[in-house]
Amino acid sequence: MGEYIKPNSIIHGDSREILRQIAPDSVACSIWSPPYHVGKEYEAGMSYEDWLGLLQTVVSLHTPIIYIFWKPGITVVDRDRLTKEEWVNWGSRAVWSFPSVRANDDHEAKFPLELPRRIIRLLTTPEDVVLDCFVGSGTTAVAAILEGRQYIGIDIEEKYVEMSRKACRRTLESMNGEQQLQLF
Numbered sequence: 001m002g003e004y005i006k007p008n009s010i011i012h013g014d015s016r017e018i019l020r021q022i023a024p025d026s027v028a029c030s031i032w033s034p035p036y037h038v039g040k041e042y043e044a045g046m047s048y049e050d051w052l053g054l055l056q057t058v059v060s061l062h063t064p065i066i067y068i069f070w071k072p073g074i075t076v077v078d079r080d081r082l083t084k085e086e087w088v089n090w091g092s093r094a095v096w097s098f099p100s101v102r103a104n105d106d107h108e109a110k111f112p113l114e115l116p117r118r119i120i121r122l123l124t125t126p127e128d129v130v131l132d133c134f135v136g137s138g139t140t141a142v143a144a145i146l147e148g149r150q151y152i153g154i155d156i157e158e159k160y161v162e163m164s165r166k167a168c169r170r171t172l173e174s175m176n177g178e179q180q181l182q183l184f
């Protein structure tokens, strides 16, 4: 086995292979929406059996065992990570509601940025590593950057890898720009 994947990278490849190259126990939180087997362009040629196999393998490569992406006993829901207002408005609630992504013009199936941002804020601490095995347009990686966490994203389609890397660069640039403005 070569070196492990360094955090803050978007990797081109199949999650079933790439996940084996992530350092054990280095990921605090794994947030992803996989292919849904509903006829999207990136699912072309994938049979139902292939799809089931993909999900089974990816889930099995998450250790320790994770149900609903939750690590019992390790993950702490700490209300002090949120402001009082955030805790009241969504942190303490079992159901979250926010608008879906209307403009899926660059990627067919993005989830709203607010979804990974909330999960990251609630379940991880700054500098933790957040993983997305199906990173698509880069939503989870961008959320991680905005929340001061590290990220690893994986996608099998080169165009989405490029898209994610660009989204990360844009986010970092705009954050650096804001910091510089605050100096004056």
Ligand SMILES: C[S@@+](CC[C@H](N)C(=O)[O-])C[C@H]1O[C@@H](n2cnc3c(N)ncnc32)[C@H](O)[C@@H]1O
Pocket: 013, 014, 015, 016, 032, 033, 034, 035, 036, 042, 054, 107, 109, 110, 111, 112, 133, 134, 135, 136, 137, 138, 139, 140, 154, 155, 156, 157, 160
């Ligand atoms: C539902 S989309 C994820 C969208 C993402 N959550 C976002 O907000 O942009 C699923 C992604 O999984 C990628 N994908 C499909 N099979 C894959 C595999 N075996 N390994 C890695 N990525 C894969 C597709 O290219 C697609 O971008």
